[in-house]
Amino acid sequence: MSRVPTLPEEPSQERVARRRISPLRALRYRDFRLLWIxxxxxxxxxxLQIVSQSLLVLKITHNSPIALGIVSLAQAASFFIFAFIGGSIADQSDKRRFLLITQSLSMLLAFILGIITITGIVQVWMIVLLAFCSGTVLSFDQPARSSLVPTLVPREDLMNAISLQSIVFNGSAFVGPTLAGVMIVVFSNARNGNSLFPYAGNFFLNGISFLGVLVVLYLLRIPQDAAEQSTARRGPLLASIRASLGTVRRDEALPWVLSGYGALLFFGPSNTLILPIFGTQILHLNAAQLGLLFSAAGLGTILGALVVASLGDFKYKGLLLLCSLLVWTSSLLIFALSHFFGISLLALLLFGISQNGVGATTITLLQTRVPPQMRGRVMSLNTLMIMGIRPLGDFPASGLIALIGGPLTVLLCAAIVGLYSLYLLLARPVLRTL
Incomplete structure (x- = not known):
């Protein structure tokens, strides 16, 4: 079912003016706006599900951190196994119909987790299995979703649209955990003797939340040429994956762009790993102040997304990437050395802003420097890095923290990324001209 979307016609001068002043301009396009909301x-x-699932695992295992690690590892493993396959199949499919399938499966998995929880039969191995299945579905869903966006907005507004997409992820990470806690309290008051009812309630809410996406996907109007590119034959699966990797390898800039982003994700310890350690051992904060640390980093990512969104089709994307990497390194160094709460908050705010700058710029370059028919496969690289490399990097970082402490570990990680960023800036001039 292919329909031609109607994009607003504006005088060129007016379009240029609006592009400069409006960080939300991609929302002018009806299909992208519906999908975004x-x-x-x-x-x-x-x-809601992420937080409740972690609390559920701790409850049924009597606070076992190993069980939590196994659940996270199961989901990360699924991305390593299926990310490239998911991107390749997404490129060979009608993306709208493909997303209808993956979103339906995600909804089904949420309801299954809710059912086994509320009935009391849930066990850790079931959660591990469902986490692996959820990661597998996301391995197919995220490349298709990312490669769908360029068909909904024109090229000059693509970076704006990608930044607005990152606001969705980072904004929900800012609001979602708090709402999860509130809903657990609400459901606890109505649990009727079932101690697992509060967690199941959030799982069911997550399942219901997919209904809006399914309705919007059905209503999307995909351009005819994009639909034809999606359903064209691409050849055998392995050959298709090799072709996409070859496309990235032959590009003069993309291997270095991805290596810089990969260094940040692998060597940059996640907030959930370092903030509790610094909050309790270095800054000696109470629970409310620790929450502010998380909020500062989350607010930074939202502000970073708005800044990048306001730039539009920014000419010097490579310099933006490199500058963001260097600001990220500097802010992490300041945080590692800080013993003052206010300075730590400011450092985390800059940390979030710069990290979003790196991520949004990387995705934009991936989307614009490869042929449209390969976007899904190439975007699977981004999925693999975020969902696979980041959790993988936390394992050696946690061991290093145990050996030399949190501050020295963070200083070392920041130094590695900073030195590599300087190498990219000085030795790879192609990045300065993107």
Whole structure:
């Protein structure tokens, strides 16, 4: 079912003026606007499940951190196994119909988790299995979703649209955990003797949140040429994956862009790993102040997304990437050395802003420097890095923290990324001209 979307016609001068002043200009396009709004609801629902699932695992295992690690590892493993396959199949499919399938499966998995929880039969191995299945579905869903966006907005507004997409993820990460806690309290008051009812309630809410996305996907109007590119034959699966990797390898800039982003994700310890350690051992904060640390980093990512969104089709994307990497390194160094709460908050705010600058610029360059028919496969690289490399990097970082402490570990990680960023800036001039 292919329909031609109607994009607003504006005088060129007016379009240029609006592009400069409006960080929300991609929302002018009806299909992207509908998808964006529906994903806000779905992403908040996802965070309801993430937080509740972690608390459920701790409850049924009597606070075992190893069980939590196994659940996270199961989901990360699924991305390593299926990310490239998911991107390749997404490129060979009608993306709208493909997303209808993956979103339906995600909804089904949420309801299954809710059912086994509320009935009291849930066990850790079931949660591990469902986490692996959820990661597998996301391995197919995220490349298709990312490669769908360029068909909904014109090229000059693509970076704006990608930044607005990152606001969905980061904004839900800012709001979702708090809402999850509130809903657990609400459901606890109505649990009727079932101690697992509060967690199941959030799982069911997550399942319901997918309904809006499914309705919007059905209503999307995909351009005829994009639909034809999606359904064209691409050849055998392995050959298709090799072709996409070859496309990235032959590009003069993309291998270095991805290596810089990969260094940040692998060597940059996640907030959930370092903030509790610094908050309790270095800054000696109470629970409310520790929450402010998380909020500062989350607010930074939202502000970073708005800044990048306001730039539009920014000419010097490579310099933006490199500057963001260097600001990220500097802010992490300041945080590692800080013993003052206010300075730590400011450092985390800059940390979030710069990290979003790196991520949004990387995705934009991936989307614009490869042929449209390969976007899904190439975007699977981004999925693999975020969902696979980041959790993988936390394992050696946690061991290093145990050996030399949190501050020295963070200083070392920041130094590695900073030195590599300087190498990219000085030795790879192609990045300065992107």
């Amino acid at each position: 529906s994903l806000i609801v779905s992403s908040v629902g996802t965070w």
